[in-house]
Amino acid sequence: MEAHHIRIPVSGTPAAAASARRQLADGIRAFGTFLGPELLDAAELVAAELIANAVRHANGGPITAGxxxxxxGLRIEVNDANPAVPQVGLSDVDAEGGRGLFLVAALADRHGFDPLPPGKRCWAEFQVSTPLPTASHLPLQRRGVGR
Structure with a gap:
């Protein structure tokens, strides 16, 4: 499989986070590989959570999503300038936030973070299996007259 990449700068606003999520999802769909609707939906939600966390906690520093x-497989990464280690857990029932990394952990096959000199990279990975061709994906063959 040919490797495909997309990287998007994200300014630190909620509107920019929403725009980056859409751009990243559109970019993944444009890779041209059949990933299936469940994987695409999970990847979009994971990207949204990682981007939202970066916007919330990056303290105005640069953010990139890719x-x-x-x-x-499919790897989603978000870099930000805050070196603080993200914590997976459940927040109080009444809390408005705090569930993002729990969702990432539940949806992705692997996830984690890597410290970087200016901050960190949070990432999530999805296994991708290549689907077998079905009758609808096979090329049509012309039949000769009189066969």
Whole structure:
């Protein structure tokens, strides 16, 4: 499988986070590989959560969001300038936030973070299986007259 990449700068506003989520989802769909609607929906939600966390906690520093599709799978990454380690957990029932990384952990096959000199990279990975061709994906063959 050919590797595909997309990287998007994100300004630190909620509107920019929503726009980056849409751009990233559109970019993943444009890779041209059939990933299935469930995987695409999960990837879009994971991207939204990682981007929202970066916007909320980056303290105005630079943020980039990206995705890479390769033989290893689909990887979504968000870099920000805050070195604080993200914590997975459930918040209080009445809390408006605090569930994003729990959702990432539930949806992705793997997730984590890597410290970077200016901050960190939060990432999530999805296994991608190549679907077998079905009758609707096979090329049509012309039949000769009199066969």
């Amino acid at each position: 995705a890479c599709l390769s033989d290893k």
